[in-house]
Amino acid sequence: KLNSELANGRLAMVAIMGMLFQNGTLGGTSSMWGLGAFEQELGAQAPLGFWDPMSMTKDGDALAFRRRRETELKNGRVAMLAAMGYITPEFFKLPGNCATGVPFADIPNGLAAISKVPGAGWCQIILFIGLVEKGLYVYDPSRAPGDFENAGVLGAPNGSTMVEGPDKTKKLNSELANGRLAMMAIIGMMVQDGLTGSAWGDWALYTDSPLRAFESELGVQAPVGFWDPMGFTKDGDVDAFKRRRESEIKHGRVAMFATMGYIVPEYFKFPGYLSPSLGLKFADVPNGLAAISKVPGLGWAQWFIFCGLVDFGLYRADPDRAPGDYANGGILGVPNASGPMSDEEGRKKKLNSELANGRLAMVAIMGMLFQNGTLGGTSSMWGLGAFEQELGAQAPLGFWDPMSMTKDGDALAFRRRRETELKNGRVAMLAAMGYITPEFFKLPGNCATGVPFADIPNGLAAVSKVPALGWVQMVAYAGYCELSGPRTRAANTSDYAELAPGDFGFKVLTSSDPQELSKKLSAEIANGRLAMMAMMGMLFQDGLTGSAWGDWSLYTASPLRTHKA
Numbered sequence: 307k308l309n310s311e312l313a314n315g316r317l318a319m320v321a322i323m324g325m326l327f328q329n330g331t332l333g334g335t336s337s338m339w340g341l342g343a344f345e346q347e348l349g350a351q352a353p354l355g356f357w358d359p360m361s362m363t364k365d366g367d368a369l370a371f372r373r374r375r376e377t378e379l380k381n382g383r384v385a386m387l388a389a390m391g392y393i394t395p396e397f398f399k400l401p402g403n404c405a406t407g408v409p410f411a412d413i414p415n416g417l418a419a420i421s422k423v424p425g426a427g428w429c430q431i432i433l434f435i436g437l438v439e440k441g442l443y444v445y446d447p448s449r450a451p452g453d454f455e456n457a458g459v460l461g462a463p464n465g466s467t468m469v470e471g472p473d474k475t476k477k478l479n480s481e482l483a484n485g486r487l488a489m490m491a492i493i494g495m496m497v498q499d500g501l502t503g504s505a506w507g508d509w510a511l512y513t514d515s516p517l518r519a520f521e522s523e524l525g526v527q528a529p530v531g532f533w534d535p536m537g538f539t540k541d542g543d544v545d546a547f548k549r550r551r552e553s554e555i556k557h558g559r560v561a562m563f564a565t566m567g568y569i570v571p572e573y574f575k576f577p578g579y580l581s582p583s584l585g586l587k588f589a590d591v592p593n594g595l596a597a598i599s600k601v602p603g604l605g606w607a608q609w610f611i612f613c614g615l616v617d618f619g620l621y622r623a624d625p626d627r628a629p630g631d632y633a634n635g636g637i638l639g640v641p642n643a644s645g646p647m648s649d650e651e652g653r654k655k656k657l658n659s660e661l662a663n664g665r666l667a668m669v670a671i672m673g674m675l676f677q678n679g680t681l682g683g684t685s686s687m688w689g690l691g692a693f694e695q696e697l698g699a700q701a702p703l704g705f706w707d708p709m710s711m712t713k714d715g716d717a718l719a720f721r722r723r724r725e726t727e728l729k730n731g732r733v734a735m736l737a738a739m740g741y742i743t744p745e746f747f748k749l750p751g752n753c754a755t756g757v758p759f760a761d762i763p764n765g766l767a768a769v770s771k772v773p774a775l776g777w778v779q780m781v782a783y784a785g786y787c788e789l790s791g792p793r794t795r796a797a798n799t800s801d802y803a804e805l806a807p808g809d810f811g812f813k814v815l816t817s818s819d820p821q822e823l824s825k826k827l828s829a830e831i832a833n834g835r836l837a838m839m840a841m842m843g844m845l846f847q848d849g850l851t852g853s854a855w856g857d858w859s860l861y862t863a864s865p866l867r868t869h870k871a
Contacts, residue, residue, distance in 0.1 A: 348479055349375075382482065386488040396415060561664060568594060576588040693712050698727075725807040737837070741844050748762070757771065
């Protein structure tokens with residue numbers, strides 16, 4: 307009961323703060339309980355309930371609400387009739403002729419029918435509406451909105467009524483919901499009809515659309531079609547479109563070259579000298595952004611002259627030709643004036659591919675530049691860093707170095723850390739097994755001090771049972787293992803660099819199949835990493851609860867236990 311009092315009090319504190327804020331925000335309490343002035347009216351339906359995003363009812367004016375509800379019902383009923391009037395002629399038209407002698411079958415559907423209505427017809431429509439509004443269905447403030455004395459069920463002028471109850475409420479709610487839907491539908495039909503010529507018109511018929519001007523151009527491809535989210539082409543300016551297309555093709559072509567220029571040097575560089583006068587070899591030029599620093603002043607001048615010759619001489623823009631199509635440019639841009647390709651469909655496909663590849667290359671080269679600038683080099687961009695092919699680079703993280711300890715590319719430092727990782731992992735695996743095994747099995751007999759193995763506690767408590775001679779034995783064994791390691795066996799640094807980390811001269815994990823050997827050694831590293839995490843967890847849990855598998859309720863020194871009672 308006391309716990310319940312505390313829980314209820316906490317809930318009440320949250321509740322009263324919410325009520326105070328909601329009351330202060332809404333200016334009253336009635337709307338807090340879903341019982342506002344109009345929230346029980348017809349039309350408050352799931353999922354939105356009473357929906358008034360414009361806060362038109364917040365003043366609580368009942369007369370204004372009734373007037374708006376009256377208007378909503380009237381517009382909804384007209385919209386339902388209008389929606390039916392749009393749909394029905396698509397499937398059925400009256401036989402015979404209308405008053406003007408025009409066959410009903412010849413009267414077009416939708417907005418186009420308006421042009422066929424004679425002057426007398428407009429007079430009839432207005433007169434009919436006036437008779438309905440002022441004669442048959444007269445507004446009566448003493449009756450519910452939309453409820454007329456002469457109107458029966460479904461609006462039939464026979465005075466019939468529905469029995470009060472849930473069924474009537476459901477039907478009136480349905481009328482409101484259908485009317486709201488019909489108002490949206492008829493607006494959509496009229497807009498689509500006005501733009502395409504039919505309420506069900508194909509948008510391809512909207513020939514005046516500013517987007518139509520360029521929707522048949524190259525580059526309009528699935529899945530986005532003609533994609534212009536910024537609306538650059540909405541003015542339909544053909545010259546501006548051609549200029550932008552020219553720029554897009556040029557940038558795309560340059561980006562494709564640049565992307566290849568980033569990738570190729572990772573695998574191949576020219577032999578010989580880039581600049582004999584400076585003694586600069588191709589092999590000495592770094593990849594990526596760092597290569598810029600190696601370009602001499604004369605090299606920059608050569609670039610500008612070459613680009614100028616290409617832009618203003620060899621491939622000069624011609625307004626009479628398609629964007630990107632140059633008189634001197636042949637197939638694939640080779641300056642032999644070959645082409646155009648005779649297969650029009652194949653030509654279109656290839657030009658579309660060029661645009662798509664250029665767009666991809668522009669995105670790719672920007673990504674490469676940013677990644678290069680961020681990481682300070684290109685090798686790690688292709689998964690071919692100094693150590694990314696080493697053992698232990700496994701899914702899902704690959705080569706994981708969040709502290710960037712290997713970014714300097716120091717191979718000896720990497721080998722030393724790998725040696726340490728393997729050693730700690732192996733010790734951790736033995737330690738983890740040493741923690742687990744005594745829970746299920748202990749050796750028979752006594753240890754050297756005469757204490758039965760069965761009496762030695764598990765985990766950290768066992769440390770207190772180790773005699774001095776036992777510590778000497780452990781230190782001597784660890785020293786032997788340490789001194790027989792690769793670093794000690796190597797005569798010098800270069801010899802050490804040739805020895806595999808963790809190789810103590812005997813093979814436990816081995817295989818004649820290099821792939822299988824790599825798999826086993828990678829598994830050792832992964833298991834060692836897991837064991838290091840597990841061992842740390844066991845030590846902490848043992849130290850706090852008295853057992854590696856201890857119940858946390860035994861951690862009586864926890865600061866969270868202070869006020870448990």
